[in-house]
Amino acid sequence: MSSTEESAAAPMVELTHVTKTFHRGAETLTVLDGLSLSIAEGSFEALMGPSGSGKSTLLNLVAGLDRATSGKVRVAGQDLTAMTDGDLAAFRARYIGFIFQSYNLMPVLTALENVELPLLLTKLPSADRKRRAATALRVVGLEDRADHYPRQLSGGQEQRVAIARALVNDPKIIVADEPTGDLDRKSADQILALLEKLNKDFKKTVVMVTHDPEAASHARVTHHLNKGAFQ
Amino acid sequence: MNLASLATRNVGRNRFRTALTLLGVAVAVVAFVMLRTVISSMEVAVTHAAHDRIGIRHKVSFVMQLPRRYIDTVRQTPGVHSATWANWFGGKDPRNPREFFPTLAVDPASFLEVYDEVAVSPADRERWLADRQGAIVGDQLARLLRLRVGDTITLSGTIYPGNWVFHVSGIYTATRRSMDRSEFLFHWDYLNNALPERRRDQIGWIIARVDDPSRASGVSAAIDRTFDVQDIQTLSMSERSMNLSFMGMMSGLLAAINAISGIILLILLMLFGNTMSMGVRERTQEYGVLRALGFLPKHIAGFILGEAAALGLAAGVLGLALSYPLVQYGLGRWLEENMGSMVPYFRIETSTAAQALGFSLLLGVASALIPAVRASRLTVTDALRRID
Numbered sequence: 001m002s003s004t005e006e007s008a009a010a011p012m013v014e015l016t017h018v019t020k021t022f023h024r025g026a027e028t029l030t031v032l033d034g035l036s037l038s039i040a041e042g043s044f045e046a047l048m049g050p051s052g053s054g055k056s057t058l059l060n061l062v063a064g065l066d067r068a069t070s071g072k073v074r075v076a077g078q079d080l081t082a083m084t085d086g087d088l089a090a091f092r093a094r095y096i097g098f099i100f101q102s103y104n105l106m107p108v109l110t111a112l113e114n115v116e117l118p119l120l121l122t123k124l125p126s127a128d129r130k131r132r133a134a135t136a137l138r139v140v141g142l143e144d145r146a147d148h149y150p151r152q153l154s155g156g157q158e159q160r161v162a163i164a165r166a167l168v169n170d171p172k173i174i175v176a177d178e179p180t181g182d183l184d185r186k187s188a189d190q191i192l193a194l195l196e197k198l199n200k201d202f203k204k205t206v207v208m209v210t211h212d213p214e215a216a217s218h219a220r221v222t223h224h225l226n227k228g229a230f231q
Numbered sequence: 232m233n234l235a236s237l238a239t240r241n242v243g244r245n246r247f248r249t250a251l252t253l254l255g256v257a258v259a260v261v262a263f264v265m266l267r268t269v270i271s272s273m274e275v276a277v278t279h280a281a282h283d284r285i286g287i288r289h290k291v292s293f294v295m296q297l298p299r300r301y302i303d304t305v306r307q308t309p310g311v312h313s314a315t316w317a318n319w320f321g322g323k324d325p326r327n328p329r330e331f332f333p334t335l336a337v338d339p340a341s342f343l344e345v346y347d348e349v350a351v352s353p354a355d356r357e358r359w360l361a362d363r364q365g366a367i368v369g370d371q372l373a374r375l376l377r378l379r380v381g382d383t384i385t386l387s388g389t390i391y392p393g394n395w396v397f398h399v400s401g402i403y404t405a406t407r408r409s410m411d412r413s414e415f416l417f418h419w420d421y422l423n424n425a426l427p428e429r430r431r432d433q434i435g436w437i438i439a440r441v442d443d444p445s446r447a448s449g450v451s452a453a454i455d456r457t458f459d460v461q462d463i464q465t466l467s468m469s470e471r472s473m474n475l476s477f478m479g480m481m482s483g484l485l486a487a488i489n490a491i492s493g494i495i496l497l498i499l500l501m502l503f504g505n506t507m508s509m510g511v512r513e514r515t516q517e518y519g520v521l522r523a524l525g526f527l528p529k530h531i532a533g534f535i536l537g538e539a540a541a542l543g544l545a546a547g548v549l550g551l552a553l554s555y556p557l558v559q560y561g562l563g564r565w566l567e568e569n570m571g572s573m574v575p576y577f578r579i580e581t582s583t584a585a586q587a588l589g590f591s592l593l594l595g596v597a598s599a600l601i602p603a604v605r606a607s608r609l610t611v612t613d614a615l616r617r618i619d
Contacts, residue, residue: 065523065611086527093525100615104520108240113232118524120234165524 011074012173012205013039013062018071020057020228031057033228034071039221041172044199044206046216049225055209056177058225062207063096063175064088076172093121097166097204101178103158105150105165111137112146115164122169136164140194156187163194167202174198176208180215192218234530238537241510242545252506253546256499260550260587263495265558266488267583272566273481275576277474279408282444283312284345285451286473287437290464293476297463299423299432304457305439310450314439315341318419322386322395324376332372334386334415336422345440348407355380355401363421365400369412373402386415391422408576409470438470496590503546503598507539511602518606519614528607535603536596543595547588554579554587 020032031054039045039062047055060066061073064080073080076095083091092098105114115133124132137143140160150158159179166174176195180188196218198204208219216222224231242249271278287305289295296318305314315338322334339360343349351359351367358380359365368378378384382399397417405412423431441450451467458465468476511518518531563577606614 060612063523065615089522089525089527092523098520098523100520104516106240106517108244109232109237116232117237117521120232120237121525126233 011038012041012043012076013037013207014072014074015058015061015068016072016074018061018068018073020054020061020066021069031228032061032068035229036071037223037230039205039207041205042199042203043221044196044219045208045221045223046219047207047209047223047225048211048213048216052227053225054228055225059175059177059207059209062173063098064092093118093169095172097169097171097174099159099162099166099174099176099179101181103150103155103162103182105158105161107150110147110149111142111153111161111164114150114161115168117165118169132168133164136168137161139167140164154187155183156190159183159187159191160194163191163198167198167204171204173205173207176206178209178211180210180212185214188212188215234533235537238534239541241514241534241538242541245510248506248509249542252502252542253549255502256543256546256591257550257553259495259499259502260547260591261554261557263492263499263590264550264554264579264583264587265562266492266495267586268558268563268577268579270485270488271580271583272577273485275408277471280469280471280474281348281407281409281440282469282471283441283447284470285439285441285447285454285467286470287439287451287454287465287467288435288473290455290466293436296433296435297437297465299434301458301463301465302434302437305437305454308439308450308454308457310441310443310446310453312440312442313341313344314437315345316419316434316437317342318422318433318435320386320391320415320417320422321389322415323389324384325387327376330375332375332413332415333411334417336419337416338419339416342416345438346410348405348410349403350406351401351403355403359400362398362400363418364396364398366397366415366417367401367403368399368416369414370402370404372413372415373399375413378402391426393425395421395425496594499591499594500598503539503543503595504601506542507535507595507599508602510538511535511599511606515606515609515614516616518609519611519616522609522611522614532603532607535599535606539595539599539603540592543592544588546595547591550591551584551587554584 015035015037018032018035019030022029022031035058037058047058049055057066061068062075064075064083068081078091078095080088080091106117109117112130112133115136116129119129119132134143134146137146140163142157142160142164145153145157150161153161174195179195180191183191192215195206195208199206206219208215210216287297287301289297302314302316305311318336320334320336324330343351343356355367359367373379376384378399380399380401384397384399386395386397387393388395403412419434439450441447447469451469454467455465521531559577559579566577
């Protein structure tokens, strides 16, 4: 289904005629082809599509991880196309919370330290950082695992720590790239319930890439991509 | 947790690899410390040369001798406090033919005045002065040859052929490093009187103490000027320069040791480089995650260089911790006891320890420069390997 759902809220994400091309030797590969998209603040939207359809590339543009070749990308009121690399890094630290498929926790850090990681870029004192990280862990129900290392946690618990890390700097948007891809059904359902909670209770805008129709069903809006365009 | 502690956490990540690297680098540090200590122990005579002593030798070569009467002229030169002389005897102990030790014919009274760092008991001193066949022996040499006061020893002369009988009058030590504690010192008169008439009254070199060390070069020049009109001219120089000219004979060996030290540093660099490159390559995705969270390229470079610095420092400390028991108290003791004439003070200098630690730290960081620059230059998406 292509998104046409209207919302009264101001758009949190606004892409206008966005094109993204990659060069592989002499070959130019167009991954996103003049794509436009608007995601309202407080929405929970899913991006689906086959491999190579451009859904992760689109997510990267929304998250400020990559730049569009042409077109305009506005997120949280910021024009990402005009930003320097340093500005983009600051934007990500301030506005974006990331959740990855393979959790991507630092194995040498405890759960609490992993959650605290994004706060190292702030000027918060150590005690405040720890308090906020502990609060985020409580939100995902893992306060009793604060001193555990990732190898001591199950996959579902690792992903919940990753969600706490995404949440700790109070971002406007949560971007989740296949957040349930490595999990069993039960753990996946817990993660999806948690994302819904973040959306509903914490008013976070959630943009999720998934292959899983069951996961997509938790989103209010689902966008289908194929060959760089919405179907 | 802070940015610095985050950087060092990765050191213990792959414990087996880190342990191997630490051990490998530590062994290299031990080898480096050992070689540098060999050099510093050989240079000790230069480093610790007395500032108020000058050596006077034949202008052409060390091996050519001076007339005995020159000592009186030197003593009369303004600025000279006292003077003595010595001949290289080149004696060997037939019981220990493999042992090399300096045997010098000296004038005992003036020698002890000029070399006031020679510590010998009053009784030994009196015994030596009174006995023309008497000799004093450095404590290191005495241990090596198992000599005690009162012993009689026969040395065979290499420069002055024949068997020469000596009585061990005393054992000396030294209050400063400028004196070798493995020498065999005996009466010049004993040698001189035994020589045929044509070889008598020839001395190897003169050593003079000056009143004012800051005027040593002026006194040296004055002495040489005095003998310029004689049939045998002299070359005078500070004790340090004189020792340096001895060192020059071993320049090939020192150059080889320096070259090996350089190779060891290169090995250090490669060991670190291999470990850091592997670690950084394995963690590329994590650096991508950090970049995604808002960390900047300089943070990534800082994490990698911080980890390398921690590894380098740890390896350096471990290497030094191994060096002291192995080099200073193991090999060093053996060398001092068995090769005391060449390496009388085999001790790890503070500067050598600092060099080893500094090189370990610097090379650790240097080895990580390229991986750090590469990792920090990766785009976030490349680091995350997400381009589909």
